[in-house]
Amino acid sequence: MPPVSIERVGAGGRAVVDFADAGCDYPNVSSSQVGVRRCVARERPARYDAEAPAPRLAEAVATLRAGLEQLAAADVGDAADGELGEALLALAEVQTRLTGQEARVLRTFDAREAYRADACVTAASWLRFRARLGHADAQRRCKRARVLRDMDGLRAALEAGEVSVDHVDAVVRRAIPQRLSTIVEHDATLTELARTAEPRHVAVAVARIVELADPDAADDPPPSCTREDLRGWSVRRGFDGLGVVDAATSPVLTELLLRVRDVFSTPDPPDTPPEQRRTPAQRFHDAVLAALTTALDHDPGSAVGGVRAHFVVFSDLQTLLGRDELARIRPRLGATGEIDAETARHLAATTDPTMRAVLGLVPWLPVSVGRARRTLPPFLRTASQLAHQHCRGPGCDRPYAWAEEDHNKDWIDGGLTALFNSAPLCEAHHQLKHRDGWSITFDPHTGAVTWISRDGTRRIDLPPPEP
Numbered sequence: 293m294p295p296v297s298i299e300r301v302g303a304g305g306r307a308v309v310d311f312a313d314a315g316c317d318y319p320n321v322s323s324s325q326v327g328v329r330r331c332v333a334r335e336r337p338a339r340y341d342a343e344a345p346a347p348r349l350a351e352a353v354a355t356l357r358a359g360l361e362q363l364a365a366a367d368v369g370d371a372a373d374g375e376l377g378e379a380l381l382a383l384a385e386v387q388t389r390l391t392g393q394e395a396r397v398l399r400t401f402d403a404r405e406a407y408r409a410d411a412c413v414t415a416a417s418w419l420r421f422r423a424r425l426g427h428a429d430a431q432r433r434c435k436r437a438r439v440l441r442d443m444d445g446l447r448a449a450l451e452a453g454e455v456s457v458d459h460v461d462a463v464v465r466r467a468i469p470q471r472l473s474t475i476v477e478h479d480a481t482l483t484e485l486a487r488t489a490e491p492r493h494v495a496v497a498v499a500r501i502v503e504l505a506d507p508d509a510a511d512d513p514p515p516s517c518t519r520e521d522l523r524g525w526s527v528r529r530g531f532d533g534l535g536v537v538d539a540a541t542s543p544v545l546t547e548l549l550l551r552v553r554d555v556f557s558t559p560d561p562p563d564t565p566p567e568q569r570r571t572p573a574q575r576f577h578d579a580v581l582a583a584l585t586t587a588l589d590h591d592p593g594s595a596v597g598g599v600r601a602h603f604v605v606f607s608d609l610q611t612l613l614g615r616d617e618l619a620r621i622r623p624r625l626g627a628t629g630e631i632d633a634e635t636a637r638h639l640a641a642t643t644d645p646t647m648r649a650v651l652g653l654v655p656w657l658p659v660s661v662g663r664a665r666r667t668l669p670p671f672l673r674t675a676s677q678l679a680h681q682h683c684r685g686p687g688c689d690r691p692y693a694w695a696e697e698d699h700n701k702d703w704i705d706g707g708l709t710a711l712f713n714s715a716p717l718c719e720a721h722h723q724l725k726h727r728d729g730w731s732i733t734f735d736p737h738t739g740a741v742t743w744i745s746r747d748g749t750r751r752i753d754l755p756p757p758e759p
């Protein structure tokens with residue numbers, strides 16, 4: 293039951309994509325819509341002789357580096373126009389093929405769990421930790437490597453530079469585990485389409501393949517709704533204390549947000565001067581804020597780690613008393629970052645009792661309840677959040693609320709329940725610590741956390757999180 297059939301027409305490589313099902317929501321793709329993209333099969337230099345032993349990976353990478361240095365030394369200004377164009381085409385092809393090779397190496401690295409040598413729990417977090425990649429970038433590379441493992445045709449086409457990374461990602465983005473086997477079945481069809489059509493057409497073809505797959509297949513879970521799969525939120529720090537929300541909301545949440553806007557938005561008083569009137573977007577923002585505050589006020593389970601507070605402000609007592617010059621820590625919000633002293637005083641004056649403040653706590657001040665109890669009491673958890681902010685595993689940024697306090701020296705071995713013997717670890721890092729025998733120390737004077745491998749040969753120093 294191939295839902296998509298493709299045939300090549302003419303020497304130009306024009307593709308005809310035939311979607312059989314007339315009830316489809318997606319735009320039909322016909323030969324006139326598919327861009328003609330010549331598949332350029334360039335002569336390639338001979339590769340390593342099949343008889344010769346394969347080069348070692350490190351040697352091959354060193355050769356590549358040397359080539360790049362030669363390229364960097366080349367005189368671009370003296371090149372003729374045609375030479376520049378040829379170079380750009382060649383560079384685009386090399387970049388694509390390099391991505392194919394990166395995926396090949398990453399696939400093996402991931403399968404062997406080689407990231408555990410650095411106390412990381414996923415290949416993506418290892419890439420963030422060691423290569424300083426962004427969250428989304430690291431995830432994308434790992435997923436691409438994993439999906440290509442099963443797609444021989446697409447993998448070979450990428451490694452040969454015959455399809456672009458965008459073509460591959462059009463497939464990879466939609467390849468959630470439940471539908472991977474369906475997509476893999478159509479590897480040859482999708483590869484052929486990727487060679488001749490644009491990435492967006494490949495994306496449409498994948499969507500159609502998934503949609504037309506038999507949902508009643510005996511053992512297969514039904515394919516999820518594509519739109520639901522694409523939902524997601526992230527919040528990152530923007531400029532000047534603002535947060536930036538990237539969100540793709542499901543239809544239900546979209547509806548709810550609009551409802552919240554209607555229910556919770558309040559008009560500006562009639563006597564508000566025109567220059568102080570809020571924009572529609574600002575009113576929407578304020579409505580969501582009001583709705584979330586109401587939800588936290590009325591939800592009996594809104595405590596995190598025993599701390600029932602809508603948000604946490606860390607501030608020196610001197611700041612709240614207006615004596616900024618005597619304050620030893622700068623005020624900050626629990627998860628968002630620093631705020632100015634004036635804002636801290638304003639929040640302290642206006643938000644009680646939804647705010648919890650830690651007063652007069654200098655950074656890394658050792659605080660302990662000794663052996664009196666096994667888990668950190670809520671007031672120390674708040675202080676720990678100030679010190680650590682998130683899981684202290686290498687490359688890990690799972691939020692503090694999702695982590696458990698780990699006794700650096702185990703309780704069973706006489707370890708104290710104290711800030712200086714404690715660091716938050718997510719579940720995966722907890723397991724990794726015990727499985728691989730890492731020991732962890734937290735230096736309360738500097739805020740650094742150190743991971744030391746079982747045999748003592750690997751030591752990873754993690755500086756304190758940035759304020």
Ligand SMILES: [Zn+2]
Nearest residue numbers: 683685688718
């Ligand atoms: Zn972690």
